[in-house]
Amino acid sequence: MLSDRQPAAGSQSPLRVIGLMSGTSHDAVDAAACELRLAGDTLVLTPLGHLSVPYPTALRADLMAALPPASTTLETVCRLDTGVGQALADVAARAVAELCGGRADLVVSHGQTVFHWAASDGGVRGTLQIGEPAWIAEATGLPIVSGLRTRDVAAGGQGAPLVGLFDALWLAGRPGTTVALNLGGIANVTVLPSASPRAWSLVEPVSSLVELVETPLAFDTGPACALLDAATRHVTAGRLAFDADGALAARGRVLPDLLARLLDEPYYARPAPKSTGKELFNLDYLLARLVPTPPTPEDLLATLVALTAGTVADAVRHTATEVVASGGGTHNPVLMAALREELPGVAVRTSDELGVPSQAKEALAFAVLGWHTWHGLPSVLAGATGARHPSVLGSVTPGPDGWYPPGRGAWVGQPTRLEISRPV
Structure with missing residues (x-):
């Protein structure tokens, strides 16, 4: 607040x-x-x-x-x-x-x-x-x-x-169900209960992790910038460390077959709470899924944007009325636009709007x-x-x-x- x-x-x-x-x-x-x-x-x-x-x-x-x-x-x-x-x-x-x-x-x-x-x-x-x-x-x-x-x-x-503690203390009491989203190398969310600030406890255990109206829940949804950055370095032979302003992705198109192969990752189906990292989502992981025909750099980046936006949205679309995003990925306008498109009717804003850079x-x-x-x-x-x-x-x-x-x-x-x- x-x-x-x-x-x-x-x-x-x-x-x-x-x-x-x-x-x-x-x-x-x-x-x-x-x-x-x-x-x-x-x-x-x-x-x-x-x-x-x-x-x-x-x-x-x-x-x-x-x-x-x-x-x-x-x-x-x-x-x-x-x-x-x-x-x-x-x-x-x-x-x-x-x-x-x-x-x-x-x-x-x-x-x-x-x-x-x-x-x-x-x-x-x-x-x-x-x-x-x-x-x-x-x-x-x-x-x-x-x-x-x-x-x-x-x-x-x-x-x-x-x-999760920071998110719960900071955002509790906002109307509807607020989700705090961090778009770093890995995307993570804190899903807050749609209740008053005192309707959940900081210290008492809960009976069910799916009862989101009773307790906040924090988990990693999958890659945010990890695969995007790894792909950018790879396709530019190290000339670029990341896709600034989503410039490469903006010129590409989403490849449905490649996206389907990327989404066929067991991690996404696991129940929360869960966590992951670059031990799983790294360049070797990505390259193994680019066969038999490697895509153009632009299409690869566009598809990876769709992967990040889609997996974040799938994790929160049935609960969120508001998403408050932070992290380096918020500076990628193509990623943010894709996220808003995946979550129609959900207010997607950055933490800067609420006083937190x-x-x-x-x-x-x-x-x-x-x-x-x-x-x-x-x-x-x-x-x-x-x-x-x-x-x-x-x-x-x-x-x-x-x-x-x-x-x-x-x-x-x-x-x-x-x-x-x-x-x-």
Whole structure:
């Protein structure tokens, strides 16, 4: 909710938090700074700015070369863990200086996902994010919350997507059924209940994951930009990293036979909650489906746009009255137009319209998750990821002064809503 209201007098002092995010596109580190203050049962978020810093060219090349389906060595993983950690540290230090005026309290680092171990039965056995947080603590002098996905996996959850809590607090109470959509490398959605903000619980388990009127549900729908970007690099021999403004796709036509082969992927039929990644949706996966006659680059990109729009729409068309989209895919007008065409009668807008910059949304979401961890509060919704119970997520790397969180129940309660407040 976007509000001009300032936090009430006597409310909790603000915590200045920096969220760091590098998603499945593996191209840059996004940093978003904000002040978070609890006023009653409302968490008030005041954005302080965001920046996006590309990975160093050599580091990104080494990272891409090591990702599945390629093989790698433990030495390479160690080198990448250090290199990504140092890149995150550099961006965090910049964010403290440029976005926070030199003063921040906490950094929340998502790290870089390099493997998401989704088993054939749909369960997740493990997930690996690299980018050692000690480098960030050393560079900033601040405590770091990191490793947020693993605890949810240990509790039987998918570990992804984790933005459900942010979406539920931020968008609850909107009329109809709102779906928050992120178009990164992988597309994920949070489906919110068509009920009042207090008609569902943040912490109580639910009896049925399909009872969307009772609980939010978060899951990956399939590829968003992962196959689009991989195809663009392939057909341009690396000259283009992505299809800017959907220019190639706009000149192509959707190939029904190819689209049918792409849609014949068992993942799409699996029930939610579910998660996936580039372990499945990668260039080799795509090339295997381009036989016997490879399409033109334009037709390939047009068909992949149709795949992304169609699989997102299929996941939400029977529930959504509104879709609020964020992520890099929102900058592709061809993709957004295809999504609107697939969802007639559904309002499709970007998170920018509601006060959350689409490029910074995930980094802000992880800042909010880290705020919860810092205060010993669960930061995953009951039932949303399939976990047996909600968990306090992540680990804390102390700053040089050994500063640790105060512990659960020390002085805050669980927020039930999130307001986006304009900076003074």
